[in-house]
Amino acid sequence: MxxxxxxxxxxxxxxxxxxxxxxxxxxxxxxxxxxxxxxxxxxxxxxxxxxxxxxxxxxxxxxxxxxxxxxxxxxxxxxxxxxxxxxxxxxxxxxxxxxxxxxxxxxxxxxxxxxxxxxxxxxxxxxxxxxxxxxxxxxxxxxxxxxxxxxxxxxxxxxxxxxxxxxxxxxxxxxxxxRVAPATPKAPRLRPIKAALLSPAAVLGIIVAGITGAGFRMVGPIYGLENGLTQTQIAIFLASAILGGVAAQYPVGWVADKTDRRRVLLGLSVLAAVSCLGIATLMEPGNAAGFYLGAFVFGLTAYPIYSVSAAYANDLAAADFMVELNAALIFFYSLGAIVSPTISAWLIAEAGPEAMFFFMAAVHIALVAFTLFRMTQRHGTGPRTPYRYIPRTSMLLGRMFKGSNGRSGGSGGSAKD
CATH class of the missing domain: 1.20.1250.20 (MFS general substrate transporter like domains)
Known part of the structure; x- marks a missing residue:
């Protein structure tokens, strides 16, 4: 204490x-x-x-x-x-x-x-x-x-x-x-190509997480305004997605620690695509409760994708590459997050607010297709590192887990992708 x-x-x-x-x-x-x-x-x-x-x-x-x-x-x-x-x-x-x-x-x-x-x-x-x-x-x-x-x-x-x-x-x-400030840390090298070659499916999952998370957070208020929500209702709408993400962490983590994480990633992507299509087609302007529920389900299915993808990539990484790997994952997340708000806003302007969620459904469907393809290339094995909820905060976050993941070293196996 x-x-x-x-x-x-x-x-x-x-x-x-x-x-x-x-x-x-x-x-x-x-x-x-x-x-x-x-x-x-x-x-x-x-x-x-x-x-x-x-x-x-x-x-x-x-x-x-x-x-x-x-x-x-x-x-x-x-x-x-x-x-x-x-x-x-x-x-x-x-x-x-x-x-x-x-x-x-x-x-x-x-x-x-x-x-x-x-x-x-x-x-x-x-x-x-x-x-x-x-x-x-x-x-x-x-x-x-x-x-x-x-x-x-x-x-x-x-x-x-x-x-x-x-x-x-x-x-x-x-x-x-x-408290005395700690000694200066060694900056991790940024090696995105090595990370992408280590696990293409995990990296695409990270990019998709950046696209959907940043698009919802940054353009979600405009989506709410276009659908007749008040400012207070928009705040609840945004908070509902966060609550959904929080609620998903334990059950998703429990499943992800017991089976091939590509299957979990696949299931989440399917459910996220369905939730996005449901929001795009079923929501009626002014129905605040419906939007809250839709946002909660969206957060429940889309937000854990980053943590599952990161855990999956860490399963493959050698112990001495984990810090650099997680720095690269933040880089890939940011790439998706950079392009998503601009594309989402443009789609809303050109085709209406529902276009934002059609776009998010499309990227999740692409993730489903690519994950299925990668599963035909390599056989999966059980998880090797524990699942954790991972905030997308800095490139140094990987240091928090190095040495406490149950592995003492060695290289990542090639039995998984």
Whole structure:
């Protein structure tokens, strides 16, 4: 208990980071609609966020090596606050897109610092408990952010000032903590080609998770507006998907630890495609309860795909490649997340709101087809590493599990894909 309490400052900081980052995306979408941005321009804002995010994931470990954890976190908070504060000062889709690059970079940097700190200050005996608290804090922060969206006035100084305030407040727990910052970590190399060759099916699952997750989060508010939902209802709509993802983790994890994970990935993809088609064809504008249920089922089926794909890829990886592998998976997730908001917004503008979920159904169907093809190429075996819910937060997250996955080394087998 004492060990967990000693990380309170880090947990408090990451909760405040999630409050700011989780509310900024939907706020920008709603604000863009208020000030007259086109649907495509609003989608560009979501894509810009993940451009900054992937840059932040890549450069932050090196920045930590130059100036340390605390100064890097302070710089990230300052950049995030500036990016939020400038939104109502300088209006325009391209300007806001540049600001979202900055805030995306800041969010990635903040997560990288915290996760690096947690890894350095834990060991195999307490890492699982510490990580369990970390993921609960992250999820509670995400849900809390949706509640904030329900009461913020879009395109107002007060709304963006509140987001900036969270960026500033996240500094206080670390600044007032007496814990000594850890030693500088070694930055993982980014080796996406090796990861893709290790398991093409897992990498495609990661990309699909980026497409569906980012599209829903960044363009979901516009989908809600097009279907007659109020701002409060949009907040509940977004939160319902998060709750669905949370509810799925234990049962999906239990199944994924007992069978070939490609079968689990296949089943989730089929169900996700069905849920997307159901939302696209059955939802009636103004039926808030129906949208809540649809979003919950969507989160239940689509959100676990990242964790299943990551666990599957880790089954194949040598112990000394796991950190680099998980860095590459964040890279592939970001690729999907960059293109998805722009495509989803364009489809809504051209073909109506239901087109967004038809698009998501199509990418899940593609994942089903590719997974079936890969299953004909190699025979599967049982899982070799335990399933875990994995947030898409930084390229250093893989360090949290290295050495505690039940494997002491060796190379990944070739019996699976």
């Amino acid at each position: 004492g060990t967990l309490l000693s990380f309170t400052a880090l947990f408090a900081s990451i909760y405040l980071v999630q409050l700011g980052s989780g509310s900024l995306g939907p706020l920008d979408a709603l604000s863009g609609a208020v000030v007259g941005f086109s649907t495509e321009e609003i989608g560009l804002l979501g894509s810009a966020h993940f451009v900054g995010y992937i840059v932040g994931c890549y450069v932050t470990p090196r920045l930590i090596g130059d100036i340390g954890h605390t100064r890097t976190f302070a710089a990230a908070a300052a950049i995030g606050a500036i990016g939020a504060l400038l939104h109502p000062v300088i209006e325009g889709p391209l300007t806001w897109a540049l600001l979202r690059v900055l805030t995306g970079l800041a969010i990635a940097a903040a997560y990288t610092v915290v996760e690096s700190w947690l890894h350095a200050k834990t060991d195999n005996q307490n890492r699982g408990r510490v990580y369990g608290i970390f993921r609960v804090v992250d999820l509670v922060g995400a849900l809390s952010a949706q509640g904030i969206i329900a009461v913020l006035e879009p395109a107002s100084y007060a709304a963006y000032n509140l987001v900036a305030m969270f960026c500033c407040l996240c500094l206080l727990p670390l600044a007032l903590s007496q």
